[in-house]
Amino acid sequence: MKCDICGEEISGGSAFTCNYCGGVFCPKHRLPFNHACKNLAEWKKSGLPGKKGTKRTRMVKASAMVPFYQKKEVLIGGIIIAVFVIIIGIMVFTQ
Ligand SMILES: [Zn+2]
Ligand SMILES: [Zn+2]
Numbered sequence: 001m002k003c004d005i006c007g008e009e010i011s012g013g014s015a016f017t018c019n020y021c022g023g024v025f026c027p028k029h030r031l032p033f034n035h036a037c038k039n040l041a042e043w044k045k046s047g048l049p050g051k052k053g054t055k056r057t058r059m060v061k062a063s064a065m066v067p068f069y070q071k072k073e074v075l076i077g078g079i080i081i082a083v084f085v086i087i088i089g090i091m092v093f094t095q
Helices: 040-045 055-094
Strands: none
Touching: none
16 A cells, blocks of 8 residues: 555555545645645534544544543542551551
């Protein structure tokens, strides 16, 4: 697979398909303004420049954010439990 703009050889995993013109691009040219997309006006109307450029980036971002959020919650929960256990431990120990 080759980038429609620079002709760079792209492996399947890093090839991006534009939602607006259907072209195939390398990561450098995936955004509509980087490949002079024929539907650039439509992309601008979407109001989310850079976020709705390709299907793949949207999926990667969504899946990358969920585990991070869950990990953060688990970490905060663990800290709260640890503090609670320490407080109870001190109360029992000082009696
Ligand atoms: Zn390119
Ligand atoms: Zn395009």
